[in-house]
Amino acid sequence: MGEYKRILLAVDLADESNIVGERAIQLARLFDAELHVVHVVEPLSLVYGGDIPMDLSSVQDQIQEQAKSSLDEFCEGAGVLEAHRYLIFGRPETEIHRIATAADIDAIIVGSHGRHGLALLLGSTANGVLHGASCDVLAVRVGPGAHRRAD
């Protein structure tokens, strides 16, 4: 098996992103690989199905600005180069796959809540990224029930 040269960490910028980020940093160090980080801002029209009869563009701009500063803060802490940070507008699974191909990524890292039942049927991003990825995908278990070694 070849070594990973470029690793892509997908972050939703929630609190648990730090846990997933730590794993990504460890893996990147282990392989002496570049670490790339992507955050996708979903269009409000997609999230709310275009049902709100008002102009949401200023709210969308604010979300985008907030996401940019959170992504930068996260990446500064993780020592990720500016050229390796991607703030994208669109559907997470689609955009994560697109960046992975464009940046010639060999492993994608996502968080996984290990959902089951109805929540799984409704779909998870981790699942969406796994299906259709043309490189390895590592799902780091987060949330209640996640078992983590202390050492």
Ligand code: AMP
């Ligand atoms: P979810 O299935 O939405 O709970 O998300 C699981 C994982 O998918 C997160 O820990 C991230 O790794 C990734 N993810 C979810 N939403 C986004 C997003 N908007 N941008 C980038 N990655 C995301």
